[in-house]
Amino acid sequence: MSFLRSRFVQAVLVLVLAFVILRFGIRPPAPWSVLTLYMAIIFMAVLIFVSSDRDSWRDFISPIWSTLVRPERRVLRTVLVIVLPLLMGYYAYTQAAARPQAPPELRAVHPAPPASIQLKGKEFNISGAENPLRKDAARLKEHAAKGGEIYIRNCVYCHGDNLDGKGHFAPGFNPPPANFQDPGTIAMLQEAYLFWRIAKGGPGLPKESTPWNSVMPAWEDRLSEEQIWQVIIYLYEATGQQPRRWEAGEHGGH
Numbered sequence: 112m113s114f115l116r117s118r119f120v121q122a123v124l125v126l127v128l129a130f131v132i133l134r135f136g137i138r139p140p141a142p143w144s145v146l147t148l149y150m151a152i153i154f155m156a157v158l159i160f161v162s163s164d165r166d167s168w169r170d171f172i173s174p175i176w177s178t179l180v181r182p183e184r185r186v187l188r189t190v191l192v193i194v195l196p197l198l199m200g201y202y203a204y205t206q207a208a209a210r211p212q213a214p215p216e217l218r219a220v221h222p223a224p225p226a227s228i229q230l231k232g233k234e235f236n237i238s239g240a241e242n243p244l245r246k247d248a249a250r251l252k253e254h255a256a257k258g259g260e261i262y263i264r265n266c267v268y269c270h271g272d273n274l275d276g277k278g279h280f281a282p283g284f285n286p287p288p289a290n291f292q293d294p295g296t297i298a299m300l301q302e303a304y305l306f307w308r309i310a311k312g313g314p315g316l317p318k319e320s321t322p323w324n325s326v327m328p329a330w331e332d333r334l335s336e337e338q339i340w341q342v343i344i345y346l347y348e349a350t351g352q353q354p355r356r357w358e359a360g361e362h363g364g365h
């Protein structure tokens with residue numbers, strides 16, 4: 112084991128051992144940045160150790176020196192001169208090369224609605240708005256029936272005849288048409304929210320929900336205000352869901 116007495120071998124051993132311990136011996140594993148920091152400190156400590164006196168330094172330097180100048184080390188030297196730059200180059204490449212990455216798709220499924228929207232030139236307050244058709248309980252059935260007609264004419268081919276988002280066109284769309292039977296859609300939304308979504312559709316979604324290639328059409332020019340409220344009543348009647356109510360304090364004044 113005479114080679115163990117060589118300062119160079121000792122230095123390399125200490126570095127390799129320290130690396131193995133820090134990399135694999137610690138739980139939880141240290142982050143890479145901490146590891147490089149520790150390794151730099153250990154490397155400096157090793158340099159101080161091998162250069163603590165002249166003999167030790169000469170001992171440390173001699174294998175490096177002989178590899179660089181001795182004729183009989185020529186083969187090793189040539190190999191190192193080729194392999195080391197290649198390794199460095201490979202390392203630099205792995206650091207700089209762009210990695211293939213799936214684009215992040217963080218769309219807000221139910222973005223906050225604007226407080227008010229422009230509807231046919233007039234201001235419509237969403238915050239706190241109730242379905243006006245619910246005031247007249249006697250005509251609710253009639254409104255639901257009208258809403259059903261509107262739904263069959265305009266919505267069924269995307270949202271499906273079971274209101275489950277499985278209309279004929281649905282397989283072609285991403286995001287898929289909303290499934291109103293799912294408790295995660297209209298059951299947790301206020302009617303005013305639906306009003307906004309039906310009136311303004313995919314184009315009316317706020318910036319924060321991009322990338323959002325929703326095909327949900329804007330119906331403001333095709334359906335009257337009353338028709339939109341009617342189709343909303345139909346959606347809740349047909350699915351048996353209850354709209355979420357405005358909680359006290361959620362809006363001003365109502």
Ligand code: HEC
Nearest residue numbers: 265266269286287288289296305308309313325326327342
């Ligand atoms: C061309 C296909 C298409 C048609 C037609 C369509 N929708 Fe949509 N709708 C969608 C898609 C896709 C979504 C999901 C993406 C989104 O929220 O914009 C959606 C979402 C919705 C939402 C939002 C639900 C939620 O949970 O946020 C409502 C409400 C809605 N549609 C109602 C209607 C009504 C009412 C009609 C008919 C007047 C209609 N849609 C017609 C495609 C359509």
